[in-house]
Structures are given as structure tokens and as C-alpha cells.
Amino acid sequence: MLSIARKQILEGLFNLKFLFVAAVVLAAFAANGFIYAEKIANERSDWQELVNKNLADLGTNCGNLQEMSDFWQRVTRPASTLSFIADDGAVRMPNLINVNAFFIQGIERQSRDNEQIPLIQAFDWCFIVGVLMTLLAVLLGYDTICGEKRDGTLRLVLSNPVSRLSLFFGKYLGLLVIITLTLLLGGLISITILVFNGIMMLNEQIVTVLLWSFLLGVSCLSLFLLLAMAVSGIVSRPAVSLVVITTTWVIILIAVPGLARMVAEQSVAVPSPYEIEKNISDSEINFWESSPDGAGNWSGDPFDWFMPGRAKLHLSIVSAKQRIIDSALTQKSLQMKALNIFSSPSPSVLLSDSLQCLCNTGVYGFDNLIDYAGKYRNQLHNLVVERDSLDSESAHLVYCGSDGQTERRTFSTKPVDSSIIPRWHTMWADGGLPREQQWPVWQLVILFALNLQMAILAFIALLCYDTR
């Protein structure tokens, strides 16, 4: 088995075709390093600027608890150091949200991208591995078995005391070693460029993520190798095998995610901005109309501006509004997850999905942004409630929009020590990763299962070969 693998490696490595494609792949990895060194540096400085602005604004707003609680911070997802592995895809994924002590709302995109340029594929590892290298894998594997059938060498090999299993695994291992070496070399090139540009520090979390990425990348490539070997084992001529494999490849890459997008759009409903707005205003009108004691109107006493009934009304309006906004955000990310599930027959999508999970980009980055923004809102809210409870003059009715003339005494207006206000940027780990790193375990399991299934198929195809 090992001698077959060695032969396959040598045959592959010193093949002009392979060297040609591998050179392109390595150049792409180098380009990836340079592109992302610049991009991540830009993103980082934008993030730093926003963090500083928020800190300065919190400093000026901490003179009054009510003003502080109403102050909108524009918070973004931090620049992920690992976005060179998996960026948001061909996308402008929203990365900014407005937070105060009561609300999260208004997702936007803040970045230096140019809407005049048509959306194009990001130049990340997902693209290099999922598109360029899978094609390389397919090209390496398409004639492994049927080429030998055509040349008649398969018959010769099988007439020796070599079992079909060891022949199969020898060939597979040989090809896998070649492609893993290419991936390893390319990855090292791109990492080296980023480390030398001072973009990335190799700490424990990042090294673990890198190892996971390699593992996922190799298992995706191995799946394409096995696919190529299976087709190669089934058909008898390399030309036919090539047509079948490249067609399958292009369908896996383009058609499956595209179709899944359409299915996802039709299976999970997301309210339109108009509907969201309408729901909010409807619920507000509803609360005003159904509220007892004249919506807590002013009593008429010019010296009594305190209106507890109005405050309670506002409180319920605010929580209903936040529920509507939250459910719309959840539906959006649910639809995106449905898309990922529907397109999981495509290993390339599985790969980019799992890499985005590791790198805090894509829908995972979005989810984490929403999740962290919610937590941050709660922290701010807890702080406000806690400070308010210390104030004996306050009526302890903490709600949003209380900064008006009339409801001044609903909760405390005392100054807050700016050092105890929670900070957005401290919630994230180094390198723009979430503190609780998620691991794409089920994606890896599916990839392994697909690999196993394809290996069995490919082996059966080889077994069916009749030497006569």
C-alpha cells in the first residue's frame, strides 16, 4: 500500500500539470496574505476609532444617569484577525448595531467597501480551498483509475499479489498527501505574510483555529478526491470521467447554494422593513388606546410633572418594540441558517460555513454581534437599575425616552462614575473573536460521514472492475 502511495506521490508531484496548478494556488495564497494584511489593518483602525469615540461619548454623557441610559452607542463587530480564512463571503454583511440601555436596533454596514463595484467573491481561504483547490483535487483524481483501465496497467497491477483495498488506499493516500502538502505550504505562506505584517499574533486560540481550519480544509479536499476516484472507477474512459466530475463540481459550487438560497427565502419568512415599522406603530397605538387612566396623562397640577402611569405605559411600549425588532433579527439569521442547511449537500458550503463559525464572520459573526449587543444592553440596563436604586429621590421607573421635560423624576438623574460603565470592546477576545469560541463540530462530522460514504462508493466501484 505504501509503495503505491509513494509511486502516486512521485507521479503527482513531478507532473508538469500539477506543478502548474499548484503554482497558481500558492500565488493565490500569497495574494490572500497581502490583500488581507491591508484589509485587516484598515478594519482594525476603523474599529479602534469607533471604540475611542464611544469611550469619549460615554465620558461626556456620564453626568446624568438618564442621559447615559438614553445615549446610543454605535457598536461594531470587531475586525476579525482571521477574516483571511473566511470572510463574509461575497458580501456586505451588516456589522454595526445601535445600542443603549434599553434597545438594540438599526443594523447597518460600516466599512470601506464600494457599492459601485459589483459583489464579488472574497479572496479568502474558503475561496482558494473551496474553489481553486477542489478543482485541483478533481483534476488530480479524475483519471486515477480509469486512466489505468485505459492503459491496461490496472490489469497488470491487479495480477500481482496486491489487494484492491491496498491499491485503493495507496492511490487515495498518495493524492491526499500531495494536496495536503499544497494546502499546508499555501497556508504557511499566507500566515507568514500576515505575521510579518504584524497583523496576527499566534496565541493559543488562534493556533487552535488554524489547526481546525486545516483539518476542515483537508477533509473537504479529500471528499472531492474521493468523488473523483469514485467517478473514475465507475466510468471507463478519462474523457467521460472528466465531463461528469467537472459538471458535478460546478453544480456543487454554484447551483446547490443558489437553489438553497431560493428555497430558504421561500421557507422562512422575514418581515419587510415596512412590516416591522407597521407592527411597531400598531402595537404602540394599541398600548395607548388600551391603557387605563388616560394613558397616565398629566394631572393638571403645574408643579407635579411626575406621571407614573405614563412611565409604565412607555415601559410596556418599549419592551413590545424590542420584542418585534428582536424577532425580526432572529428570523433573518434563521433564514440564513436555513440556507446553510439546505446547501449542506455542497461540501464547499459546509467548508465555508464551518470556517466562518471558527472565524466569527458571516452569519456567525452577525449572530454574535446581535447576541453580544443584547448582553451589552442588559449590562447597561442592570447598571442603570442598580444606580437608580441607590437614589432616594427617584421613583425607580426606569424606561427609555425619559429624558423629556415631564417625566423627569421617574428615575435617577445623578451622575455615574464613568469607570463602572461596561465597555463594549472588553466583551470580545483578542483578534475579534468571541470569548466563547464555537467549534463547527457537526459540520466536521458531516464532512467525515460524506468522506466515508464516498470512500465506500469509490471502493465498490473499484471492486466492480472486471480484470478480464
Next chain:
Amino acid sequence: MTFRFGTALVTTFVLVAVSVWMLGNDYTHRLDTYNTLSENYQQELRGIWVPSQAVPKISYPPSPLSIFAQGEQRRFGNFAEIQRWEVPRKVKEGLTNNELLQSVQPFDLLTIFTFVVSLFGVLFSYDSISGERESGTLKMICTGNARRGSIFAAKFLALTTVLAVPFLISLLSGLIILLFVLNIGFGAEQWLAIALMVLAGLLYGAIFVATGMLFSALVRRSSTALITALLFWMFGVFLIPAAGARFAESVIPIDPSTEIKKYEDTSKEELTNKCRDYARSSYPGSFETTVWGHMDYEAGGPVTVFYDGNPNAFLWASLFISHAEPLWQRRAEEIWNIALQQNASKKQQADLAAALSSISPAFNLRMVYTRLADTDFIQHSRFLDSARRYRHTFLNNFEAKGYFGKNVIKFFSRRDSEELTDEKYQVRKAEYSRLWATDRDWFDMSSTSNWDALESLPDDLIPPFQFSGNRSDYSSVLQPLIFLFVMVAVAFSTGFAAFIRYDVR
């Protein structure tokens, strides 16, 4: 009737049928949504009480050809809000409710042709010369009467025709689905656009056939020809458009979008303070808060001013509005000027990216398709241009009616402006003062119940909006079409030259 032809036919047919079916349904759905939304917006506009509440939302319908090329339309959306205090820079509501889904390429005809048809072009032609040499038939052909030039040209034409068959059949079936199953009709202009799309698609396929033949004639073995042709395919379809944009991004950097936000924030604060000072210095006493209330609502947006209460506040509010309104409108123009500069640098970058990517056949095909389907950035910017022009008309109309000057009361109230001067006003003022002094329950004086009896809003308050941008602009399609043609010519002639010198042994 080879295996690859069959595969090509079945694959393209199935993919196109599925895509056209789903996107056709999607188009009908979008059209419905569009109609409902614009009807809702019209209703909203008809329901306003006073002119200051008018925030028209203008739009254009989704293009039916977007079924073939989704382009950028769904990303950009097609509704724009016309506000007094903001020059429209981007579209407020999109055709898609979920911006996250953009990470996946839309599965339209353009995508299928870009990736699948071109791949079959390569697969059809990579062994057309070297394969015949390997099997020895090339020797036979060349020893015959036919000249090499005609052999090459004949092979090219034959392969292009073979590629065109699945392409045309699938397109035809797609059109049949649209016309007879989904009942989506096309106008004469759209049929012309479809014809141009077919032409571009054929040229695009021909490029890959010619390149496949070129590599087949350059090298000795079919497998080498295949690898080189597939590499070319990879460059032309995937790598060059991505690399061109990335290169342009690093050569011409653009300012981060925070710049404009920063100006927006600082100018808002500055102007708010200015208005506050004006209010404080102009209006004495406790009514400051009443006037201030308006401004607070107004600060930063076109939210309605609508006031019909106390006559003093009535007067002061009118003074305040005629002072503040021009300031906020000027701020909008200033923000737009900054945005113009930013857009200029973005345009430079986009132009460079387009110039670099234009050596890629896929990019040119995309240009042709999205332009013809009216789903590209040009269409979007045209719509925004007309939205800005419309805003000018809208504001000029208000200006002409004196809403920001002598008729300012009508701007935020439906009461007659004469009420301020004649005895009606004196009576009302006395009434207000009495109420204010006694039980202060003057809220019911401003109730809307008796408004219907008052002067109604003028009919020509909101000028009609017509967007004529849905006309295909064929001159801008010409350049990418010529590029596609030149690529076919270059690939063909180079391949021809290589074949002339080809050693048939």
C-alpha cells in the same frame, strides 16, 4: 451526440428550467410586494394632515428581465424616501428583506451561463486538435484536400454550434415557462434586450471554444490542453474579476464611511445648538419649551411639525420654522457635497476595477446582462439622480407656495393664516388665554375633530413622480459586446496561427 453533449444539454436544461421557474415566481411575488407597498405609501401620503408631514416615497417596479440577471437590484432596492432635510444617498427599502442572504450568488441565467456554459465550451474543445492527433485522425484530415485554415474554422464553427444548441434550447424552454406557465409578458424593447443577451451568450461561449482549441493546438497532449484551458477558465471566470476589484481597492483607497457620519453628527449638534440659542433669545418666558419641543422633534429629521394649539406658540413656531428650515436644508446640501466627493473617489476605484476586470469574459458578460436587465449600478444611480431631482421639484413646490416664508402657518397647520391677523384670531387668542389662565385644559382646542371643516390640502402638494430609467441603454452595452467579440477574434486567430504550425505527427 456524444456523452458530453448529452450532459451539457441535460444539465443546462434542468438548471435553466429550475432557475427560471423559481425566479419567475419570485419576480411575480416581488411585483406584488412592490404594488402593495407603493399603494400603502400613496395611502400614507393621502392621509397626512399638514404639508410638513409629507414624506413621499418614490419607487420603480422591478424589471422583468431581472429573472435572467438579478444583478444588484435586490441589494440596492427600489424605494427612496424624499425628505426635506436629507438628500437621498441610498435607497431606504430594498426588494430583499434579508441582507444576510447576499453572501450567496443568485442562481440566475447569467450565473448558469457564466459558469456552466463556459465550462462546457472548454470541455467540448480541449481535445479537438490534440485528441485527433493522439488518435491519428488529424493526419488523415490534413492529408486530404481541405486546407488547414478551413479545417480550423470548420471545427470552431461546428463546436460553437454544438455549444449553442443546449444554450438556445434551455433559453427557449425558460422563455416558454415564463410566457405560458407564469404569464409574464415582455415588451418589444425587452425582446430586443433578450436578443442581445443571446448574442452576448453565444460570443461568450465562443470565447471558451476558441480558447480550448487554442490550447489544444499549442500542446501535444489532450490532458495538458485540458489543464491549461481549465486554468484559463478559472482565471477568466473566477480570478480576474475578484483580483481586479481587490487590486483597485488597494491602489485607490477610499475614505471610510465614518467620515460622512462624523460630519453629520457634528453639524447636527452645531445646528441644534444654533437653533436652541435662537429660540432662547427670541422667545421669552415659559413658552420656550413649547417652541423647543418642535425643534427637538425636528432635529435630525423631517419628522412632522404639526401644531395647532396656543396662539402665541403658534406664532413663535411659525417664526422658528422659517428661521430653522433653511438651515437644515442647507445642511442636507452640505452633506450631499461631501458624499459627492466620496462618490467621485468610489467611482474612480470602480472604474479602475472595471477596466482591470474587463479582460475577463465573465465580467463583460455580466456587464451586458445586468445592463440589459436594468439591474446594475447605473440603473441604481439613475434612480437616485431622479430622486434628487424630484426632491428639488418637491421643495421648489413648497417654496413657491410660500411654506417656508409667508405661508408658513399653512405648512404646519390647516388653519387659515388670516386667523393670526383678523378678529377670528383675536377671539381665539382671548379664548386660549382664558383657558390657559383658568383650567389650562386647552388640549381639546387643538383637537383634530373640527379640521375637516377647514381648508383642505392643495391637490398639487405632491408633484407626480415619473422614472423613465427603465429604458435599456444600448450604447453602454456596446463596449462589453465589442470586448467579447475581440476576445473571440484574438483566441480564434491565435489558435489558427498555432494550428498552421502544428506538427500533425
